[in-house]
Amino acid sequence: MLTYLTRHLQVLFATLGDMRRTPTATINTVLIIAITLLLPCLLYIGIKSAQSLSQNWEGRPQISIFLNKDISDSTASALFQEIQLHPSIELAEFVTPEAALDEFRILSAKSSDISLDQELAFLGENPLPPSIVVMPDASSAGPTQLVALKEELALFDGIESIRLDLDWTNRFNAILGVFTRIAILLSGLLGVALILIVGNTIKLLIFNRRSEIEIIKLVGGTNTFVRRPFLYYGALFGLFGASITLGLLKLAGHLVSAPLAKLIELYDTAAMVYTLHSGEIATILIAGVVLGWLAARWSVAQHLRHIQPR
Numbered sequence: 050m051l052t053y054l055t056r057h058l059q060v061l062f063a064t065l066g067d068m069r070r071t072p073t074a075t076i077n078t079v080l081i082i083a084i085t086l087l088l089p090c091l092l093y094i095g096i097k098s099a100q101s102l103s104q105n106w107e108g109r110p111q112i113s114i115f116l117n118k119d120i121s122d123s124t125a126s127a128l129f130q131e132i133q134l135h136p137s138i139e140l141a142e143f144v145t146p147e148a149a150l151d152e153f154r155i156l157s158a159k160s161s162d163i164s165l166d167q168e169l170a171f172l173g174e175n176p177l178p179p180s181i182v183v184m185p186d187a188s189s190a191g192p193t194q195l196v197a198l199k200e201e202l203a204l205f206d207g208i209e210s211i212r213l214d215l216d217w218t219n220r221f222n223a224i225l226g227v228f229t230r231i232a233i234l235l236s237g238l239l240g241v242a243l244i245l246i247v248g249n250t251i252k253l254l255i256f257n258r259r260s261e262i263e264i265i266k267l268v269g270g271t272n273t274f275v276r277r278p279f280l281y282y283g284a285l286f287g288l289f290g291a292s293i294t295l296g297l298l299k300l301a302g303h304l305v306s307a308p309l310a311k312l313i314e315l316y317d318t319a320a321m322v323y324t325l326h327s328g329e330i331a332t333i334l335i336a337g338v339v340l341g342w343l344a345a346r347w348s349v350a351q352h353l354r355h356i357q358p359r
Contacts, residue, residue, distance in 0.1 A: 057277075064281040075286075078250050082290025085243045086337060087297050089236035094298070096229055097323035110195055112202065113212040114181040120207050125179050128207050132181055137198050139186040149177040178209060192219070240340060247286055247344035248351075251279050255352050262356050276349045280342055287341025291334045298325070 068075045114132070116125055125143070133141040189198055192215055199213045255262070262275055325333075 060277050061281055064278050064285060067278075068282075068285065074250075078247070078286055079289045079293060081246055082243060082286055082337065082341070083293035083297060085239050085246070086291055086294040086333065089232065089239055090294060090298055090333060091301075092228075092232035092235065094323045094325070096225065096232060099225055099228075101323055110185070110190065110213065110215060112183045112185070112195070112199060114183065114202060114208055115210045115212070116179045116181070116207055117209045118178040120179065124207055128205060129181055131205070132183060132202065135183075135202075137185055137189040137194070138183045140184040142182045144180045144182060146177045146179055149180060192222075243287075243340050244344040244347065247283055247341050248348035250286070251283060251345045251348035252352055254279060254282060255349065255356070259356055262353070266356070272353060276346075276353060279349050280345045283341040283343075283345025283348075284338045285341070287337035287339070287344075288334060290341070291337025294337070295325075295330060295333060 116128065120128075129141065129143045132138065183202075185195060185198055189195065195213055195215065199211050202208065203211055265275055
């Protein structure tokens with residue numbers, strides 16, 4: 050076992066030495082890999098940021114609770130306090146019939162040719178009931194949680210009807226779903242492109258070392274022995290490329306930090322750009338190594354069999 054690990058370490062350091070002796074080719078390949086990995090990472094951060102923004106945005110769905118028109122003031126006040134203390138509700142506002150009428154008068158001033166006062170005179174009284182507008186907290190802002198909250202609030206006495214508008218949430222989630230599918234598709238295509246890029250680099254390395262490979266096979270070297278350094282090439286290319294990708298993401302974060310701070314101040318909300326966790330950083334590094342290794346494996350399998358000792 051110790052001998053096996055020693056041989057791998059020898060190949061690893063020998064590969065690093067070869068990379069150091071050809072800095073231009075190594076840097077070019079690593080930068081191409083880094084840029085190829087950068088786009089999926091940016092798409093991932095963008096989607097996560099949009100999801101976080103939708104949860105923290107003050108415009109998340111509101112529930113309008115319409116009380117019975119003949120409810121007494123004391124009963125309405127007690128009901129409002131009970132709803133306000135509900136653990137799933139972050140904010141609650143009691144709207145009197147007079148306040149609702151004033152708001153309706155403003156909204157309908159430009160959209161109706163008939164005077165609202167004339168309509169009220171015809172009705173003889175204010176037809177609008179008292180209502181309570183509530184905003185759920187972030188943990189209850191999902192469509193399923195909102196429907197459950199609506200059904201729970203409907204059990205309170207004194208409530209005539211409840212209106213929950215999920216149209217904007219459904220639209221936003223649909224748009225987010227489309228972008229998620231596009232991100233997955235682009236990530237897959239870029240992964241294939243990365244394999245082709247690294248595979249082509251490994252192909253050039255194989256051809257440059259053709260004479261050396263022929264000699265190794267002539268003295269009895271196995272395909273596994275010949276293949277090993279090229280697999281390390283691919284894995285190291287992927288590791289270095291993924292590391293530079295993380296550096297570019299860090300740089301991009303610094304570049305947008307100033308305008309982002311201003312935007313956060315204007316909207317009075319939490320950070321809007323998703324920050325990668327340690328597990329996600331490790332996933333990016335592992336993905337780079339695995340893609341590089343697969344590319345090297347594929348390229349070696351394609352070209353090594355054609356090299357035979359003469």
